[in-house]
Amino acid sequence: MKHPSSREFFGYWNKKRGEARAPERSAFEPSAVRELLADIFVLAYDGEAGHPFRVAGTRVCALLGRDLKDQSFAGLFAPESRHEIEDIVTAVAEETLPAIAGITATGEDGTRAHFELLLLPFANRPHAPVSLTGLLVPFEDTAATLGDFTLTSWRYLHPPERLMPRALRKLAIARGFMVYEGLR
Numbered sequence: 424m425k426h427p428s429s430r431e432f433f434g435y436w437n438k439k440r441g442e443a444r445a446p447e448r449s450a451f452e453p454s455a456v457r458e459l460l461a462d463i464f465v466l467a468y469d470g471e472a473g474h475p476f477r478v479a480g481t482r483v484c485a486l487l488g489r490d491l492k493d494q495s496f497a498g499l500f501a502p503e504s505r506h507e508i509e510d511i512v513t514a515v516a517e518e519t520l521p522a523i524a525g526i527t528a529t530g531e532d533g534t535r536a537h538f539e540l541l542l543l544p545f546a547n548r549p550h551a552p553v554s555l556t557g558l559l560v561p562f563e564d565t566a567a568t569l570g571d572f573t574l575t576s577w578r579y580l581h582p583p584e585r586l587m588p589r590a591l592r593k594l595a596i597a598r599g600f601m602v603y604e605g606l607r
Contacts, residue, residue, distance in 0.1 A: 424523055426539040428560045432459055433521065433580070436543045436556075444519040448545040448554060462560050466496050468516040468553035470509060473497040483559050486528075488568035501571040511577060515542045516555050524577035526559075530567025537562045538572075 439446035461482035473495025
């Protein structure tokens with residue numbers, strides 16, 4: 424992590440999770456990260472809706488020139504990066520893997536700005552919507568309204584020693600009535 428805000432938010436998330444793979448969403452106390460709130464957001468894990476924002480900090484909204492509540496997170500990305508960011512969000516939510524990414528955005532005046540994106544999972548609970556949190560921080564000040572995010576780099580942080588295959592993980596957090604064929 425290059426940005427001090429990313430390191431601070433990751434440190435808080437890491438402290439809250441303790442020995443678990445991810446902390447409960449209810450464990451987060453906004454006052455503990457007061458200085459970072461303008462850059463923090465929460466996403467709903469809903470691929471069909473493009474992982475909409477549940478809440479977004481004031482600086483994140485200002486950079487994009489609009490309120491982001493219920494807007495598609497994946498829709499912020501240029502078409503060539505959209506599939507990749509959707510895959511990263513899926514891994515963060517389903518595999519409980521934090522991720523860090525470098526992003527470049529283009530302003531309405533043609534200028535380019537560079538950001539660091541941190542995506543952190545919350546613990547998945549049965550019968551509760553899956554969500555994740557994140558932080559988007561610029562490396563330089565910009566006054567332009569930005570759009571067309573492109574991924575320049577990304578990696579997962581602290582992958583566990585043993586990954587459970589995604590199909591098995593889905594069964595572990597399955598909601599509602601399920602039928603298992605072939606079991607007697």
